[in-house]
Amino acid sequence: MLRSDVSDGRALPTTEEPPDPELVQLLAPDGTRRADPVYDAWVEDVDAERLLSLYEDMVVARRFDVEAVALQRQGQLGLWPPLLGQEAAQIGSARALRPDDFVFTSYRENGVAYCRGAAPVDLVRVWRGNALAGWDPWAIGMATPQVMIGAQTLHATGYALGCAKDGVDSVAVAYFGDGATSKGDVHEAMVFASSFAAPVVFFCQNNQWAISEPVGLQSRHPLADRALGYGIPSVRVDGNDVLAVMAATRVALDRARRGEGPSFIEAVTYRMGPHTTSDDPTRYADPEVREQWAAQDPIVRVEQHLHTRGALSEDRAQEVKEHAEAFAMELRDATYGMTAPEPLTVFDHVLVQPSAELERQRSQYAAYLAMFEGTSGGDE
Amino acid sequence: MLRSDVSDGRALPTTEEPPDPELVQLLAPDGTRRADPVYDAWVEDVDAERLLSLYEDMVVARRFDVEAVALQRQGQLGLWPPLLGQEAAQIGSARALRPDDFVFTSYRENGVAYCRGAAPVDLVRVWRGNALAGWDPWAIGMATPQVMIGAQTLHATGYALGCAKDGVDSVAVAYFGDGATSKGDVHEAMVFASSFAAPVVFFCQNNQWAISEPVGLQSRHPLADRALGYGIPSVRVDGNDVLAVMAATRVALDRARRGEGPSFIEAVTYRMGPHTTSDDPTRYADPEVREQWAAQDPIVRVEQHLHTRGALSEDRAQEVKEHAEAFAMELRDATYGMTAPEPLTVFDHVLVQPSAELERQRSQYAAYLAMFEGTSGGDE
């Protein structure tokens, strides 16, 4: 009677079980290539060699992510938010971008940062507690991770507006989670993006969880449908299918570059690990559902596919493994090699021109510290 | 290619010109009754007598609104936000409610307040500057007007959740404008309402303007479609048709009472006056569009319809006029009769238990005021 009636009463919210037949999928979990009349064209250029390169990226991302978790367990990092399970969503989208595009993410997008060119040391700096930002945003075309959930979607929209004003066809991409979609900021970002036809891509990794809360608590309806209400075209894609993710991202980027405004991509995936290394998912997550998702692994399916095509020789596989290992070891060494920042840097960069009051606080504190040096460090 | 592609580039936003054929409409602008297979049943009980009563409400609302504008011009009120043109949207919806429902509105809903039982003096108190709230919310089942755009939609959602917890079938109704739909609060209200299937009706009066900004700036897409993304059923209704508005509101209320959760109604209407008495719409509004909307007048069409049915005798019309006049005069007298609040009431009701510091401020200020009485008022 009213336009649609989809609410299913007051049932308890749940996460979704795979697979959802409505998702765009080009590579099935068993590695079969599924034909798609629309999206195939967008990954025509992805031959075996290029797919192998995406595969390698995913293997590297998984490997350094595991390493970072280990480093946290060893007390070398304060915290780490694992990306396990989300490799395809991150690599497939990030590898669709141009260097002059600009990326705004949350904290979990280390696979994206890797693709943008973040060095191993850049990936761990924040999580070791040495800095509030890991890399130079201008160097890799990517803002440093945003902890305030959803805030970065507005930044991406503003940046995109700026691209339009500048008359360039660069695109801003906002990564955010399923939980973030509840935030007012994300709504307002879509309102602004639609109103001004901003060249921005909203890339939602629906990994089914916001810490302990299943996506069904945020929404009883596919998240991608939200965008339609703003007049923003959207698509739900198999987030564990690197090809499908890349295809959808390219479509959205192309739209933006042509001045046709924002798009919304929901990459449906699953957070296979804890929220962060501090989290205990055994308190809330169903291990059986996790098992079902394990069968959808984003890396395994590419591996299978490449094998079927005879495109993954043992040598090549070994090479990939070694590359991943090397990156992880670099990350490890960088972590161990990192020394604590100098005490007085706590006062740096509050304002471009420091205030007299803060300079006073700095010099008093310097004198205070010097007092201790005098008393305890006399024989060093 | 992506699901829908409705964005129309970077054209300048506009307001809509009437009529939109997709709106639910039961009474055409010329007074013709249009049959509707779905909504007719919901206003079956609205016979000529009841329609006349709705007519009277609208006439009263228009009359006291005009009076308030005049009072502002005379300096008796500080400000007034006219409802001119929105009588059907307000009366049709408010008259569908039960006394035990609870209403949360913005500042322009004086027609709603009138239906809920606000006395003339209650309607002007805030606008004269005598108080921050006009009436006792518990007495009339309506919160006092909210100036922070959109904030009240969350309050309505919370109240509705409370009704569900209490196991009663009362409903909360949130009124807000087209401009408000851009606010994060309104989004979050819909997220919560959908997630918890809260018995709340979101009633959006799309009067085409947010001060000087046309609705096209807030959205390039019908506002009602936003709701669908949350899984909230929605409808666009001719907001100048009191019958259609009532029917749609009843459907939504019924849904909520049956535990089926929130609904969204977009009542498409037009703000025929300025934003407030401080505003100058000649700077931005097209008088021709206003003329087109004038031909859609919500009162005229009911008048015509009642005339056609022979249900509006001259005596009865006179009666209605007198009733409206009487209410307006009561409002006028109440305004003139209102004395400024006592100075020390500025300190009242900050906390239920006043703090010692504030009591100190109060007594010092009392002594301070007394000092002036001493010096200037000795011979009174």
Add this chain to the structure above:
Amino acid sequence: MATTTMAAALGSGLRRAMEDDPRVVLLGEDIGRLGGVFRVTDGLQRDFGADRVMDTPLAEAGIMGVAVGLAYRGFRPVVEIQFDGFVYPALDQMVTQVGRLHYRTGGTVRMPVTIRIPYGGGIGAVEHHSESPEAYFAHTPGLRVVSCATPQDAHTMIRQAIACDDPVVFFEPKRRYWVKGSVEDEVLDDALPLDRARVVVEGTDVTLVAYGPLVVTARDAALAAADDGLSIEVIDLRSLSPLDLDTVETSVRKTGRLVVTHEAQRSGGLGAEIAASITERCFSLLHAAPVRVTGFDVPYPPAKLEEHFLPDLDRLLDAVDQVMGRQHSLTGWSA
């Protein structure tokens, strides 16, 4: 009388409040099945049901606005903000609604909303997880603001806050969550009122005012100073708004010297208000200008630098030296 952590004492306080009043409902992110990221609400959803312990969508303004609506309907909502830094999206509803509805409606609408905020630093966390935003709320009329420092106070004060008809912003010093202490199931009528400070160490030379996480540090400072022959009176402020200035004044009238400490940034922090107010009240009795020992005027720094931001024992003792007019004092203006 049991010995528990502050986190557990808060949990039992919440439980007790829910038992005492069926209108008490809890809202927040991850407070249900998970029991909160600090496990403060552990077991409450299991025992009171999802209708009274609600995991909410990830939207702080939404949580706060929905709590307002629930309060309108006669509930006593208890909101958990997951970390200090995430209160800002909810601040609008707190300042313009929660803190004003009573005044706006001339006392007709009450807002008995309790807003729990784990706050403060010292846990080596990432950005937005170590902040002390209490000054924003203490400057906001219509809100009560409190902070607990011991398990017993945590337990009693959370119950008092929930029972209070005014809105209460309840700051929980997260780095003290695991400190243990004895907790009695106090009768609320016998407890120190929610808006009163407490003298936790008596002394005669210097008044040292602290709250939340730094009360422990202040006690340690008093102990250390005693070795040095100085007698420090430590006051746990407990209520940050309204301030219990009478208790502080009584102490300063005795000592003539005031040190105030908090983790929040110095400029515009609570220390300024306390110093200014006490100077007004005790001007002629003060031997020295009140000294503030606070976080510096920088955003909360990365974990490896937080020890250089947070007040600690040595900085407190240094400030004590300063108000005593001793040598080697390096904090405060006159350095």
Add this chain to the structure above:
Amino acid sequence: MATTTMAAALGSGLRRAMEDDPRVVLLGEDIGRLGGVFRVTDGLQRDFGADRVMDTPLAEAGIMGVAVGLAYRGFRPVVEIQFDGFVYPALDQMVTQVGRLHYRTGGTVRMPVTIRIPYGGGIGAVEHHSESPEAYFAHTPGLRVVSCATPQDAHTMIRQAIACDDPVVFFEPKRRYWVKGSVEDEVLDDALPLDRARVVVEGTDVTLVAYGPLVVTARDAALAAADDGLSIEVIDLRSLSPLDLDTVETSVRKTGRLVVTHEAQRSGGLGAEIAASITERCFSLLHAAPVRVTGFDVPYPPAKLEEHFLPDLDRLLDAVDQVMGRQHSLTGWSA
């Protein structure tokens, strides 16, 4: 040199800034076709186009977050918040993003965002249209906060704010919008720096610190006191964060007496910070405790009561009497 209103002086300052730098863009509600509800931006959209003077959707967090993104892209966004009370929805982005990105990124990302806020009372407005929220921002590291008091300062300071590489929260005293004064198209390099206070009346007995709307009132108080044989030095603070305490200190070293006034609520207001800081700097020179003349600790009241909330000439003179130790003093603590 022309005589204009403060509103027009702000408009010409914005115009000049847009001419000087093509990266300056304006965002806000109703600032385009309407020219802003106070007409400050009148004519700018017509002359610079809708691409540089953007009417935005009704969403303050959105406006602020989009401004952050524009700044990332190298623009210098100037945001208008329509009225003081509507800044709260944007406060999250201001506190956690605008004020922190420079620190967060170790100086790599600059946020040259100017946030214009018409503020303060005295215009008989409805709720949320008369507030003074400056203390929230002055307590927030990474933000500069200023307020202008004359047409000339309005014109020059808005240009300085826009040219400044730091974010600046720019408070415009809306009840002084229509006060006229002469305005010169100053060369910015010659102007008093944005972070400096100005002595607007010299005096020797009492230092009276004001900013924004109350500077006029403070000057009037100095005039009135002069009749009474008292010499008052009036300081227009101009920069609310960082504070120019050196200028205040210099004055108080001369007068030994301090009165601070603002419309914002007393507890936790800027007056506390100034009183506490000056007490630290000038303790032994003070003849009396600094006195604060402020709005009371209540939400901004309805229009018919605002005269009983706002500091005025008489309350300022009363405070002057108090620091002078005269009879009949009724404000401040010692009454």
